[in-house]
Amino acid sequence: MYKRTILVTCPKACAEYLAEELKSLGYEPTSLVSNGVFISGTYEDCIRLNLTLRTGLRVLWEVDNFTARDGEDLYHQAVRMPWEEWIPAEDAYISIVSSVRNETVVNTNFPNLRLKDAIVDRMREVTGDRPNSGNERDRGVIFLYWHEEEVCIYLDTSGIPISNRAYRAMPGAAPMRENLAASVIAATRWDKASPFLNPMCGSGTLAIEAALLASGVPGQQLRHEFAFQHFKPFDNARYQEIRAEVRKRVPDSLPFPIIASDIDRQAIRAAETNAKKAGVAHLIDFRVCDFREAPIPEESGTIVLNPEYGERLGEQRQLEATYKAIGDLFKQKCPGYWGYIFTGNKTLGKRVGLKTKRKIEFYNGPIECRLLEYELYGGTRNPKYQ
Numbered sequence: 001m002y003k004r005t006i007l008v009t010c011p012k013a014c015a016e017y018l019a020e021e022l023k024s025l026g027y028e029p030t031s032l033v034s035n036g037v038f039i040s041g042t043y044e045d046c047i048r049l050n051l052t053l054r055t056g057l058r059v060l061w062e063v064d065n066f067t068a069r070d071g072e073d074l075y076h077q078a079v080r081m082p083w084e085e086w087i088p089a090e091d092a093y094i095s096i097v098s099s100v101r102n103e104t105v106v107n108t109n110f111p112n113l114r115l116k117d118a119i120v121d122r123m124r125e126v127t128g129d130r131p132n133s134g135n136e137r138d139r140g141v142i143f144l145y146w147h148e149e150e151v152c153i154y155l156d157t158s159g160i161p162i163s164n165r166a167y168r169a170m171p172g173a174a175p176m177r178e179n180l181a182a183s184v185i186a187a188t189r190w191d192k193a194s195p196f197l198n199p200m201c202g203s204g205t206l207a208i209e210a211a212l213l214a215s216g217v218p219g220q221q222l223r224h225e226f227a228f229q230h231f232k233p234f235d236n237a238r239y240q241e242i243r244a245e246v247r248k249r250v251p252d253s254l255p256f257p258i259i260a261s262d263i264d265r266q267a268i269r270a271a272e273t274n275a276k277k278a279g280v281a282h283l284i285d286f287r288v289c290d291f292r293e294a295p296i297p298e299e300s301g302t303i304v305l306n307p308e309y310g311e312r313l314g315e316q317r318q319l320e321a322t323y324k325a326i327g328d329l330f331k332q333k334c335p336g337y338w339g340y341i342f343t344g345n346k347t348l349g350k351r352v353g354l355k356t357k358r359k360i361e362f363y364n365g366p367i368e369c370r371l372l373e374y375e376l377y378g379g380t381r382n383p384k385y386q
């Protein structure tokens with residue numbers, strides 16, 4: 001099967017973690033943009049990536065690129081594309097998603113409509129049948145990139161973003177997206193062989209992602225619905241083989257603890273339910289407790305907290321004391337650990353009162369965030385952490 005350009009998208013500022021993950025899977029990134037990484041690969045590669053990736057958002061397979069001045073130009077070029085190679089003649093359904101920055105476009109829906117018209121007209125002429133269309137993202141999704149005059153058209157082989165791992169039965173109050181949590185873990189120095197502590201775990205995303213990562217379980221092992229199943233190059237027998245190849249059994253135990261705690265009993269209930277669905281509940285020690293009382297094994301390890309930061313939950317004043325108390329916890333109870341705080345509030349970050357080793361840029365949706373890293377001296381330093 002032939003190779004084409006693949007663009008794997010990710011949250012803003014996460015491309016370097018995605019590029020590393022792609023390299024670990026044997027793909028060579030050709031270029032990086034803030035919210036994505038380009039590689040080259042076949043349709044089967046897209047299937048494999050959809051099943052395995054943790055830090056990605058969507059896997060887009062490029063089917064054409066050209067320049068277009070305006071909507072008519074877009075239509076005339078798109079209607080000449082061999083859509084019948086990718087879209088089934090019978091019972092097909094397509095939806096169009098786009099990123100458009102072209103001065104001739106006033107109505108943002110217009111380019112999507114022109115592209116949809118081109119696809120429908122081409123399909124009707126060649127096959128005698130026309131695909132249905134709408135806004136559902138769980139079937140054939142086409143992604144249109146049109147910036148200035150540059151057009152790239154992709155089959156979106158994910159549809160529903162692959163940040164949706166299908167384990168989140170209970171979302172909790174302010175959950176972190178699964179792929180953001182995976183990128184945050186990738187940004188830490190956790191070696192997947194020592195304690196991983198997640199006080200203030202909320203719905204448990206960081207702890208669950210840590211358990212899945214340590215177990216080597218592919219990101220989307222639980223998920224069974226992807227847009228790639230709705231395009232013509234899809235071969236179900238081959239898909240089942242790839243699923244079987246990448247599948248990993250969750251181990252019975254891990255040689256180090258993963259501890260997730262929260263003061264809110266409901267949050268722990270949600271985290272446990274989600275972990276059970278993900279198949280890793282037995283690998284995580286869940287506790288209902290204040291973060292100051294969270295158990296901290298006497299080895300070196302990694303402790304990651306995602307406190308409220310006043311955007312969606314909690315109030316700034318109260319939070320100042322909380323952030324200071326996290327600093328005290330780090331200083332007094334976590335010698336030998338690497339400490340991390342994920343926050344969207346720089347002022348609160350300063351209340352921690354410890355010197356940061358790194359301030360790593362992230363975005364939680366539109367909110368600019370930082371992962372603050374602290375090297376917590378004292379105790380015996382595990383050589384793996386130097």
Ligand SMILES: C[S@@+](CC[C@H](N)C(=O)[O-])C[C@H]1O[C@@H](n2cnc3c(N)ncnc32)[C@H](O)[C@@H]1O
Nearest residue numbers: 175176200201202203205262263264290291306
């Ligand atoms: C922003 S949420 C964490 C979201 C989490 N990363 C997730 O993916 O669901 C912050 C959590 O801190 C918890 N929390 C607030 N104050 C706490 C305290 N004093 N001790 C322990 N947990 C606390 C809240 O109950 C809430 O679940």
